[in-house]
Amino acid sequence: MSAIEKVSEPVSDELALVQSAKGGDVGAFEELVRRYDRNVFRIAQHITQNREDAEDVVQDAFLKAYSNLEQFQGQSKFYTWLVRIAVNEALMKLRRRRPERTVSLDEEVKTEEDSLPREVADWSPNPEQQYTQAELRDILARTIQGLPPSFRTVFVLRDVEGLSTEETADALELSIPAVKSRLLRARLQLRDRLSRYFQKRESGDGKQ
Amino acid sequence: MKCSEFLNELTNYLDGALDDRTKAELEDHLAWCHNCYVVCDTTKKTIEIYRDSQLYELPDDLRSRLRTAIVSKCHARKKTGPQEV
Numbered sequence: 001m002s003a004i005e006k007v008s009e010p011v012s013d014e015l016a017l018v019q020s021a022k023g024g025d026v027g028a029f030e031e032l033v034r035r036y037d038r039n040v041f042r043i044a045q046h047i048t049q050n051r052e053d054a055e056d057v058v059q060d061a062f063l064k065a066y067s068n069l070e071q072f073q074g075q076s077k078f079y080t081w082l083v084r085i086a087v088n089e090a091l092m093k094l095r096r097r098r099p100e101r102t103v104s105l106d107e108e109v110k111t112e113e114d115s116l117p118r119e120v121a122d123w124s125p126n127p128e129q130q131y132t133q134a135e136l137r138d139i140l141a142r143t144i145q146g147l148p149p150s151f152r153t154v155f156v157l158r159d160v161e162g163l164s165t166e167e168t169a170d171a172l173e174l175s176i177p178a179v180k181s182r183l184l185r186a187r188l189q190l191r192d193r194l195s196r197y198f199q200k201r202e203s204g205d206g207k208q
Numbered sequence: 209m210k211c212s213e214f215l216n217e218l219t220n221y222l223d224g225a226l227d228d229r230t231k232a233e234l235e236d237h238l239a240w241c242h243n244c245y246v247v248c249d250t251t252k253k254t255i256e257i258y259r260d261s262q263l264y265e266l267p268d269d270l271r272s273r274l275r276t277a278i279v280s281k282c283h284a285r286k287k288t289g290p291q292e293v
Contacts (some may be wrong), residue, residue, distance in 0.1 A: 026282045033275055038266045041274075045264040054264070055274060062278045067285060120246045128257050140261050159255045160263075165223070184219040191247070191254040198250075 014078050022069045029069075033062055036079055039161055040086045046156040047090035049145050050097065057093060061086035076170050080163070083171040087153060094149060127198030143193045147186055154179055155186035209237040214244045222252055 014035075020028035037058060044057035064085050065072075072081050128136050144152050157168045158179070169179045214237050220226050221234055238245045266274075 024286055026279060026286060029282055030275065030279050033278055037271060037275060041266040041271075042264045055270065058266075058274050059278055059281075063281055063285070066278075066282050120243045120250075122246045123250050123253065127253070136257075137261060137263055140258060140263050144258070155258075160258055162259075165225075180219055184215075187219065187222075187251050187254060188215075188247075190258070191251045194254055194257070195250065198253075 015074060018069065018072060018074070018078050021066070029066055032078065032082075036082055037062070039079070040082065043083065043086055043153075043156055043161065044090045044093075046144065046160070047087065047149060047153055048093045048097070050093070053090070053093040053097070057086060057089045060089045064089070077167070080167045080171050083157065083161075083163070084173070087157075087172060091149065121195055121199035123195065123198040124200050131197075139194070139197050143190060146193060147189055151182050151186035151189065154182040155190065158183050159187070209233045211237075211241060211244055214238075214241070215247075218248060218251065221248070222255070 014032075017028045017032055021032065040061055041054055041058050044061075045051065045054035048054055048057065061082065065082050068085075072078065124130065131139065144155070147155070153172065154168060154174075157163045157171060158165065163171065165176055165179055165183075168174075168183075169176045172179070174182075214234060217226060217230060217234055221231065226234065238248060
């Protein structure tokens with residue numbers, strides 16, 4: 001079972017909380033914070049790759065949502081609307097930290113890793129068990145860091161947070177084909193890079 | 209189905225978004241093409257490893273500190289009215 005809790009609260013209950021918060025009930029808004037702060041933090045840290053920036057994004061995104069609740073019309077889920085705000089805040093942080101590089105969700109990135117490799121190395125069974133939890137987290141963090149921000153954002157929303165393709169497109173203001181194309185490339189690039197750590201060895205215990 | 213066609217459909221396949229006919233063609237391809245089988249299997253594993261990784265969990269003390277800060281700023285904003293962040 002997934003260790004990450006999925007967002008599956010009833011929408012009607014959530015709309016009632018949003019309505020109360022719009023009416024000035026900070027307690028109702030606090031419940032929304034409690035519901036989604038862990039998700040926003042994960043998304044923010046995946047995009048910014050920086051702990052302090054991720055903390056700022058959590059605060060800024062929720063405050064921006066609170067200040068602009070009137071603009072939330074309920075056409076999408078509150079969570080999708082919140083994710084859109086959080087992704088924008090996170091990208092702004094990233095741009096400030098890396099002004100020399102343009103950071104955009106629209107960037108087209110061509111890499112050689114997109115084509116199907118001729119020789120594909122199979123992985124050991126249960127490859128993640130070759131490493132301690134701390135080693136594994138380090139491998140996963142370093143591997144996803146190497147992806148362009150536009151790829152890792154789509155991967156995190158779709159595959160880690162469990163948003164649907166439509167919700168991801170909505171949150172990122174991208175078309176559905178654009179989400180699918182980035183998702184495929186992100187998945188394949190991560191797979192390729194993880195193979196360095198997880199592939200079957202001729203001998204030894206599989207560690208590098 | 210060719211390997212390149214398999215690759216184009218991989219995301220839809222893993223997301224269970226293929227019609228029965230394309231799914232059957234893809235599975236037929238996987239039955240004889242070892243490379244594509246490995247790519248499919250390890251891509252699925254990649255997704256599962258990230259999903260279950262607990263990477264970037266919000267620690268309880270930080271969580272409570274952030275929530276306190278957010279709530280107190282919301283109260284302050286309520287007194288002064290809406291403003292741009």
